[in-house]
Structures are given as structure tokens and as C-alpha cells.
Amino acid sequence: xxxxxxxxxxxxxxxxxxxxxxxxxxxxxxxxxxxxxxxxxxxxxxxxxxxxxxxxxxxxxxxxxxxxxxxxxxxxxxxxxxxxxxxxxxxxxxxxxxxxxxxxxxxxxxxxxxxxxxxxxxxxxxxxxxxxxxxxxxxxxxxxxxxxxxxxxxxxxxxxxxxxxxxxxxxxxxxxxxxxxxxxxxxxxxxxxxxxxxxxxxxxxxxxxxxxxxxxxxxxxxxxxxxxxxxxxxxxxxxxxxxxxxxxxxxxxxxxxxxxxxxxxxxxxxxxxxxxxxxxxxxxxxxxxxxxxxxxxxxxxxxxxxxxxxxxxxxxxxxxxxxxxxxxxxxxxxxxxxxxxxxxxxxxxxxxxxxxxxxxxxxxxxxxxxxxxxxxxxxxxxxxxxxxxxxxxxxxxxxxxxxxxxxxxxxxxxxxxx
Amino acid sequence: xxxxxxxxxxxxxxxxxxxxxxxxxxxxxxxxxxxxxxxxxxxxxxxxxxxxxxxxxxxxxxxxxxxxxxxxxxxxxxxxxxxxxxxxxxxxxxxxxxxxxxxxxxxxxxxxxxxxxxxxxxxxxxxxxxxxxxxxxxxxxxxxxxxxxxxxxxxxxxxxxxxxxxxxxxxxxxxxxxxxxxxxxxxxxx
Numbered sequence: 001x002x003x004x005x006x007x008x009x010x011x012x013x014x015x016x017x018x019x020x021x022x023x024x025x026x027x028x029x030x031x032x033x034x035x036x037x038x039x040x041x042x043x044x045x046x047x048x049x050x051x052x053x054x055x056x057x058x059x060x061x062x063x064x065x066x067x068x069x070x071x072x073x074x075x076x077x078x079x080x081x082x083x084x085x086x087x088x089x090x091x092x093x094x095x096x097x098x099x100x101x102x103x104x105x106x107x108x109x110x111x112x113x114x115x116x117x118x119x120x121x122x123x124x125x126x127x128x129x130x131x132x133x134x135x136x137x138x139x140x141x142x143x144x145x146x147x148x149x150x151x152x153x154x155x156x157x158x159x160x161x162x163x164x165x166x167x168x169x170x171x172x173x174x175x176x177x178x179x180x181x182x183x184x185x186x187x188x189x190x191x192x193x194x195x196x197x198x199x200x201x202x203x204x205x206x207x208x209x210x211x212x213x214x215x216x217x218x219x220x221x222x223x224x225x226x227x228x229x230x231x232x233x234x235x236x237x238x239x240x241x242x243x244x245x246x247x248x249x250x251x252x253x254x255x256x257x258x259x260x261x262x263x264x265x266x267x268x269x270x271x272x273x274x275x276x277x278x279x280x281x282x283x284x285x286x287x288x289x290x291x292x293x294x295x296x297x298x299x300x301x302x303x304x305x306x307x308x309x310x311x312x313x314x315x316x317x318x319x320x321x322x323x324x325x326x327x328x329x330x331x332x333x334x335x336x337x338x339x340x341x342x343x344x345x346x347x348x349x350x351x352x353x354x355x356x357x358x359x360x361x362x363x364x365x366x367x368x369x370x371x372x373x374x375x376x377x378x379x380x381x382x383x384x385x386x387x388x389x390x391x392x393x394x395x396x397x398x399x400x401x402x403x404x405x406x407x408x409x410x411x412x413x414x415x416x417x418x
Numbered sequence: 419x420x421x422x423x424x425x426x427x428x429x430x431x432x433x434x435x436x437x438x439x440x441x442x443x444x445x446x447x448x449x450x451x452x453x454x455x456x457x458x459x460x461x462x463x464x465x466x467x468x469x470x471x472x473x474x475x476x477x478x479x480x481x482x483x484x485x486x487x488x489x490x491x492x493x494x495x496x497x498x499x500x501x502x503x504x505x506x507x508x509x510x511x512x513x514x515x516x517x518x519x520x521x522x523x524x525x526x527x528x529x530x531x532x533x534x535x536x537x538x539x540x541x542x543x544x545x546x547x548x549x550x551x552x553x554x555x556x557x558x559x560x561x562x563x564x565x566x567x568x569x570x571x572x573x574x575x576x577x578x579x580x581x582x583x584x585x586x587x588x589x590x591x592x593x594x595x596x597x598x599x600x601x602x603x604x605x606x607x608x
Contacts, residue, residue, distance in 0.1 A: 022441040022450065134456055155479075187479045191453045192437050194444045300477030384456050388480045 018196035018273070025188035028156045028195060029095065029121045029181065030055035032163025034065040035203045036119075037210075039090035042070040042078040046100040047133045048185035049123040053095060067093075075100040079107035079118075086116040087218045087226065091167060091210055093118070097185060098125035098139045105143065111178045112147030113244055114227055115251065117170030117212055118178040121163065122150075124296070125185045126348070126383040134384025135185035137296065137348040140324075141357045147248045149179040149255050150325040152296045156193040158276050159183045164198070165262050168207055174254040182324075184297040184347075186384050191297075196273045206269055252326040259323055279328035281320040282335045284310060288317030290341035290403060292395050295321050295358055298345065298380075298387040305392030316396050321358060332365045341374050342366075343399030345392075345414070347381040355379075355411050374402040380414025387414065420563055421482045422469040424553075425501045426491040429461035431550030435491065436467035438572050439554055443471045445568035451476045464499045471563060489557050490514060491549045493537055502527060512560045512597075514549050519600050532560025534597040543585050543592070551586045555593025566594050 023031070029052050033041070041060075043053040059065040072078045075096050082092040096104060101122060111118055126136025140150060149169065153159045159181065166179040183189060218226075231237025256279065263278035281299075284306055285291060294302045299320045306318045319335045321328070336342070346356020353360045355377035366373050378395050381387040391414055398412060422439070426432030436452040443450035448471050455466040468482040483503075487510040490501050502511075508529035514536035515522060524531060534556040536549035551573065558564050569590055578586050 020444060022437070022444045022452075155477075184479075186456050187453060190456075191451060191479050192440055193451050193476070193479075194449050297479045301480050303477050386481050388483070389478065 018271070019199075020194060021197055022192050022194055023156065024051065024190055024192050025153075025156045025159045025183050026050075026052035026123065026190070027055050028160040029123075029163050029183060030059060031197070032160040033093050033119075034059050035160075035198060035200060036093075036164050036167040036207060037065075037091065037204075038067050038093045038119075038167070040068045040070070040082065040085040041093045042072050042081045042085075043094060044072055044075050044078050044096070044100060046075075046097060048125060048135065048189040049095050049097045049100070049121070051189070052121060052123060075104040076107060079104045079111065079120075082118055083107060083111060083114065083116055084218075086118055086212060087114075089212050091171075091212050092116075093120070093167075095121035095123060097123045098133075099128065101139045101143060105146075108143060108148070109146045110227065112248055115176040115247070116178060117167075117176060119163070119166045119170055120148075120178065120180055122180050122182045123185050123189045124182050124347075132383040135187060135189070135347075136382050136384070137182070137184075137346070137357075138382075140180060140182045141348040141350075144325055144357070147177065147252070148325065149175075149177050149252070149259075149323070150182055151179070151259070151323050152182045152321065153184075153188065154276075154297060154299045154320065154322075156188065156191070157195045157273065159188060160195060161198070161266060161270075161274050161276065164203055164206070165259075165266055169255065169258055169262055171211055172254075172258050173211075175251050175258050177248065177251045177255065182296065187386075188297045196271075198270050198274070202269060206266065255326055256323070256328060256330075277320065277322055279321075279323045280331040280335050281318075281322060283318040283320065285317035285319065285335060285338070287315060288339060289315040290399050291317045291319050291336075291339045291343075292392065292399055293319045293321065293342060293344040293358065293362065295324065295345075296347065298347065301387060301389045302345070302392045302395075305389045305396060308389070309393070309396050314396065314400065316400070324358070324361075327361050327365075329365055329368065332362065333368055336365065336369055336373065339373060341399055341402035343376050343378055343395050343402070345378045345380060345387070345395055347379075347387075349379060349382075354409070359411075374407045376402060376407040377411040378414055379411045382415065385415040391415075419470055419472045419476070420487070421485045422471075422487045422489060422557070422563075423482050423485040423501075424467045424469070424489045424491065425495055425499060426465055426550070427461075427495065428463045428465050430491050431548060432465050432491055433467045435489075435550035435554055436469050438551070438569070438576065439557065439564060440469050440471075442554075442564050442568035442572045443469070445571055446565055448473060449476050451479065453479065453481060455481060464495060485509065487512065487557070487561055487563075489553055491536065491553045496523070510561055512553065512557050514553055514556075519598075524602070529602055530560065531600045531602065532556050532597050533600070534593055536593065539592050539596060540589065543589050548589075551589040552593035555590040555595075556597040559594045559597040560599050566590070 267275035
């Protein structure tokens with residue numbers, strides 16, 4: 001829909017009245033991209049990402065965004081084109097999801113290997129088959145071993161803010177990795193909410209000097225091999241390859257503190273409406289006996305359920321993962337310090353472990369805690385299914401039961417007809 | 419929190435109406451969220467969209483199952499879809515219809531009914547039965563949850579241009595003016 005704005009905002013803060021708007025998650029992502037002033041975007045529309053690239057094309061056509069747009073013939077080309085752009089020093093962006101992400105996988109993996117600071121929104125969509133164009137985290141989860149940073153958003157405001165921050169994160173010299181901003185297809189992509197629009201000049205100040213290709217460049221005056229063929233088991237081939245992988249892992253590790261500092265800087269500049277937990281959010285955890293864990297847009301309904309359970313005397317808290325890759329092991333360890341039972345809700349499936357992917361990652365953190373915490377995997381919200389306050393009351397009830405009995409080896413399939 | 423479910427058919431603008439209403443609520447100083455229900459929407463098929471409004475930030479990004487108000491922008495839809503599902507006791511129905519209240523099948527959960535002959539008015543204004551902006555006027559009149567001024571401002575700032583803008587402002591005002599609101603005293607409210 002068209003963007004409309006308020007003349008005066010109902011606020012009592014000392015800062016100048018923020019520009020209030022109502023917009024979709026997809027539109028917020030596009031506006032965030034525009035604020036970050038990329039040089040080049042390449043697009044191929046796919047549901048539920050389509051309105052995002054339509055909005056970008058409109059921003060460029062209307063002269064509100066000064067970027068080249070490449071309407072490529074498919075997602076594989078989208079990402080390949082952007083790699084060329086990044087190598088030439090451009091700040092680059094695209095968005096995709098589901099089958100589009102699958103078609104993009106070969107250049108997707110190469111992007112992180114070449115340490116190109118691309119930003120790509122994944123408007124998350126469930127995996128096929130059976131056919132589904134609906135929301136779910138399966139697409140983003142499926143590529144989690146490809147060396148990209150992945151951050152999941154809870155609200156439309158968080159989509160906008162995280163999209164801007166993603167560019168500075170990707171280009172940070174200690175990181176130099178591509179970043180996925182993940183926003184839930186359907187509930188966030190097409191859901192509209194009230195947001196506060198950051199001021200462009202203040203965003204420019206936050207972003208600082210553009211510095212995309214200091215480490216690798218297509219520059220005739222500095223000839224260099226890019227993406228070299230390594231030598232197999234001969235020569236120094238393996239060492240070269242290992243150097244790349246270790247470097248990627250180091251960038252991932254560094255990203256944890258860069259993400260944390262960046263979120264703090266962002267909130268300090270733009271105010272409390274723009275404050276988001278960078279890695280792990282702890283919600284009503286201080287005296288919690290047990291906790292539920294969430295990811296993405298499901299979190300709002302889960303928080304409302306926690307509040308209701310608290311009002312009824314339950315000592316339950318909530319842990320939200322924002323940054324999934326790199327996995328925030330220490331921050332999650334801290335969140336789990338007093339928790340005696342845990343229920344983890346995933347919007348996708350880990351077929352290997354018969355559980356949710358976030359649950360499986362969390363098991364590693366529980367091991368590091370050095371004490372037994374009964375934990376249960378819940379899988380819900382697949383293919384656009386709704387995760388409501390009622391759903392989370394069930395999750396809370398079944399997690400509380402773990403204080404008394406052992407968890408099941410089977411996941412609890414929410415939204416299932418048993 | 420005030421929750422609204424809009425029923426329509428693909429092409430009648432129920433999803434756009436939800437976005438316009440949510441924007442108007444923000445203009446009135448409230449927090450608002452709109453969520454379209456997801457399906458293979460196509461022209462003529464039943465569709466729904468949802469709006470939440472509150473003085474406080476809204477965290478739930480979910481569909482609505484127990485609305486305070488149902489807006490039905492299509493006169494014949496109630497024959498094929500249970501538009502009243504989950505309506506809170508004493509809730510409001512805002513219905514596009516040419517018929518009087520006595521000829522409308524209204525369950526006991528409904529406490530207030532707003533009726534607007536939206537298809538006839540839309541045909542006069544647009545030459546086509548596009549009822550969404552009309553029914554936003556009918557909603558404002560029936561519930562008082564949003565100001566007519568805010569709705570006008572949203573339409574003025576939207577993509578509507580020239581004749582389309584004048585027509586939609588006309589539709590909004592006539593929807594507001596030509597809606598009859600009935601309070602059903604004998605209804606069960608518990």
C-alpha cells in the first residue's frame with residue numbers, strides 16, 4: 001500500500017517527534033534498504049517476498065533511492081550479479097525466499113567464502129513438498145551452514161532497523177560476511193504495524209564512510225586472483241582452503257560482539273522504540289523456574305501468553321533468539337542460568353534429529369551448562385499456520401510439566417490434528 | 419484491545435480496507451496492526467483480513483478468532499461463510515445490504531448492527547460494486563472506534579488520484595451518513 005505519514009506524533013519524548021507510519025514488513029525492509037543507500041540491487045520476485053522488491057523498484061523509479069536495479073532472469077543470476085557489484089566496490093542488496101533461495105544456493109555459498117558484505121532479506125517460507133507458498137523458517141534454516149549471518153525479526157520496526165544495521169555489520173572489518181535479515185513470510189511480510197521512521201541524516205551518520213571492497217577488488221591497478229582454485233591434496237591447496245574456512249569462522253565469532261555494540265549504538269541514537277536485544281532477549285526470566293524459547297514473529301503472542309501465565313502465578317519466562325547464526329552460545333547460556341525446564345518452539349523441522357533446528361542447537365548450549373535441564377521440542381507454525389496466545393498457553397503448560405516428568409523424545413507437533 | 423474482522427470477496431478491497439483502517443487508527447493516536455488471512459486469493463473468492471487497535475503497543479501478530487466487530491463488505495457472503503464465528507457476545511456487525519434489519523439473519527451474539535446499502539451507493543459513485551471505502555465509513559459510524567477525519571486523511575494521502583480520490587472520499591462520507599445503527603436490547607451479552 002501507499003506510504004502515509006503523520007504530521008505530528010503523539011509523543012512526550014524530548015527528541016523531535018518521530019515520523020510515524022503504518023507499513024508492512026516487506027515495505028519496512030525496503031525502506032530500511034533505502035536508508036542504507038546501497039549502490040545496486042538485483043531482484044527476482046517470489047511470494048511472499050514480491051511486494052518487497054516491488055517497493056524497492058518503486059523507490060528507485062520515484063527517485064527516492066539512488067541505486068542501480070538489475071531485473072535478473074533468476075535468483076542464481078541475482079546473486080551472481082551482486083557478487084560482481086560487490087567486487088567492484090558497490091553496496092549491494094537483494095531479497096528472496098523458499099525455492100528462490102534454493103535456486104541461489106551455489107552463489108549463496110560462494111558469497112560468504114569470498115567475504116562479500118552483501119545483505120539479503122529472506123522473507124521466510126516453508127519448504128516444499130507438499131506445495132506451499134506460506135510462511136515458515138525452513139528455507140533460512142536449511143542454509144544455516146553456508147556461512148551467512150542470520151538475524152530473525154519479531155516486529156515490523158525490528159525489520160526496518162535490523163535491515164539498516166545489517167549493512168554496517170556486513171562491512172565491518174572484523175566481520176566481512178554476508179548477512180540475512182529474516183522476516184516471517186505472511187505475518188510479518190504482509191502484516192502492517194505502526195513504526196517510527198528513523199531520520200535519513202542520522203542514519204547516514206550511523207552508517208559512516210562506505211567501505212565495501214577494501215579487501216578484494218576488481219581493480220586493474222591491483223591485479224589479484226579472486227576465488228582461486230585450490231590445489232587439492234597437492235601443494236599448499238589444503239592450507240589455502242583451511243585459511244578461508246578459519247577466517248569465515250573467525251568473522252562469525254567476531255560478529256557476536258559487533259552485533260551487540262551496533263544494536264546499543266542504534267538504540268542510543270534513535271531512542272527506546274528502536275531498542276532490540278541483539279543476540280538473545282530475556283523476557284521475565286529473573287525469577288523464572290521454567291522458560292519457553294521463540295524465534296521471529298511468533299514471539300509477540302508468546303509474550304502475551306507469558307504475561308497471562310505470570311498473572312495466574314506461574315513462574316515462567318521467555319527467551320527469544322534474534323541472532324541465529326552465529327549461534328549466541330554465551331548469551332543463551334546466561335539466559336538459561338536459572339531455568340529448570342525448557343520448551344523450544346521452532347517454525348521448521350530438523351529431519352535428522354526429529355525435532356526443531358533451534359531446539360537441536362540449544363541442546364549444545366544445555367550441555368555446556370553442566371547440569372541437566374529437561375527440554376522439549378515443539379514444532380508449529382509450519383506453512384503459514386498461526387501460533388496464537390492459546391497455542392503458547394499449551395506450550396507453557398507442557399513445559400511446566402517437565403518440572404515433574406521427563407520430556408518426550410518426540411517433538412510436540414502444534415497445529416496438528418492428532 | 420479492539421479486534422475487527424473484515425469479510426469480503428477477492429477484488430472488493432477487504433485487505434486494502436484493513437490497511438486503510440489501521441493507518442487511520444494510527445492517525446487517531448492509537449497503535450494498530452492489520453493482518454491479511456492467507457490463501458489463494460482470487461477475484462470472487464471469500465477473503466478475510468484482521469485489524470487490532472489499542473492504546474498500548476500490540477505484540478500479537480496473529481489472526482483474530484474472537485473479534486469485537488465484524489465488517490462484511492459483501493451482501494451475499496453470509497450465505498456461504500459463517501461470518502459470525504467467534505464474535506464476542508454483544509459484538510458489532512457492520513453489513514453491506516439493501517435489506518432492513520428485520521430481514522437479516524443475525525445470531526444472538528450480535529449486540530449492535532450497522533447496515534449500509536453499499537452496493538447501490540458504490541454503483542452510483544463508481545459504476546461498480548466496490549464497497550470497501552464505503553464500509554469504512556459505515557464502520558466509523560457504527561462503532562465510533564475511528565474518526566471520520568482520520569479516514570478522510572488516509573484516503574487523501576493514499577494512491578487514489580483525481581476522480582478516484584473524489585469518488586473514494588464521497589464513498590467514505592456517504593458510507594458514514596447513510597448507515598443505520600441498531601442496538602439489539604434483548605440480546606444475550608453474557
